[in-house]
Amino acid sequence: MAVNPVIETRGLTLQVRDAAVVGDISVRFQAGELVMLVGPNGAGKSTLLRMLAGQQQPSRGGLLFAGRSSRSMRRDEWARHITYVPQLSALSFPLSVEEVVSLGGMAHGRSVVALRQQVQEALRLWEIDYLARRDVRLLSGGEQQRCQLARSWVQVQQEGSALWLLDEPLSALDLRHQQQCMARVRELTAAGKTVVMVVHDLNLARRHADRVVLMGCGRVVADGAATEVLTARQVADTFRLDIELDGDYLRWR
Template sequence: MTGGSATGLEVEGLVVRAGRHELVHGAAFSAPRAAVTAILGPNGAGKSTILRAIAGVEKPSAGAIRFRGDDLRSLGRRERAQRVAFVEQDATTDLPLDVHDVVSLGRTPYEPRWGGRDPNAATAIDGALAAARVEAFAERRFASLSGGERQRVMLARALAQQPRLLLLDEPTNHLDVAAQFELLALLREHADRGMTVVTALHDLTLAADQADAVVVIASGRVVANGPARETLTSELIREVYRVTARWTENPVTGRPMLVLGRRA
């Protein structure tokens, strides 16, 4: 395991069932603080289910989920939402909300219980809009946006929560190449400030280039967890993805680059 004990995310013995079908089988891994951890695996491996369980959207049948030493499963929804934000893969709403309204929902966990106003709302919302680069269309209706624009707005909503743990499910979906790198650079900025970022990614080469650590899932089981460049071996990729792979030097950046080849 990669790991920061009380300083990051720790998942132990996680089991998630849907009726009699077990979707996640005793998953155990850790994600360090102040780092970007990518959850990888083939389609249907269980990446989204694990993220939803950590976020509290899915109720696990068994297992422990701790963040900075605290048991997330024991927290109330309000307290959990002040620590953990989750950006789902596809966001839709039938409500006639503009972008600013959607992002402001990220402040709900901080609204006083007995009425009044959140004194930090305006600053947090404006900062989130700017960070996700969506302030230019803050007054537009959310429903009118493209898929990529919606994804950025939902990221802004999550950032408005000012979480310590940020979970994202395939956040680069609907984004062009430049926007993908821009988004991952933003996640890097927040990780460098101390946030724990855990994101499911479909693009293996992008994850290898951008993530500090990886969790590799296959058929609902964790098969590897550790630093990206040490964990993503040719042998592991052949076993999980059934393709050949090797590390080389990126001719543009000079950094190590994972190159995928033919089906193994």
């Protein structure tokens, strides 16, 4: 039996003046899969995530959630289904780490006791419990990233939340916490959630992604299994690099 897509884009286009930042994107994201978006800078990866999150409206095309058009849904209703962590999400307000993480459950009407338990679990899982009382503005870049990931982890755990959108979530993390983030992602996909994340590490995508969407110049170049999409020839053509495949490892020459 075919699995219905959690979210689907049909001809999604964002036109800015005479140029298409993203042009004619039609992709499906299925329940329980990890999809990684890869491509050169300016390929449209972050723009696509913002449109999926409802943060940016397309010029043309549409979005469907479980077969229902986004145009028929209120913005707050769409937001309850989709959790989004942008590339730059540092806060300028004097909030503690625990308060920021708590924001992840505010829109879902959880009881105070249930939310507090989930927040404490998130602080522990993302290893920021020792920072709980710290002003978020005083954290390092990696600590701020883990704080935002913990907040969004609380949100995506809520009933009805189905899609976790992550824009370069590993960029500020050390190796230990990158591994930790990927473990949390796999736990969520195993529970039936869908995760779409932007990454620049193509070898990480080859190892971990269920599917890879390769983008270039605002369009989908290829969409499929990582080993089929991230071939030496296709990566070389898209990134304009001299590259070879050494076993399962892409190597720049």
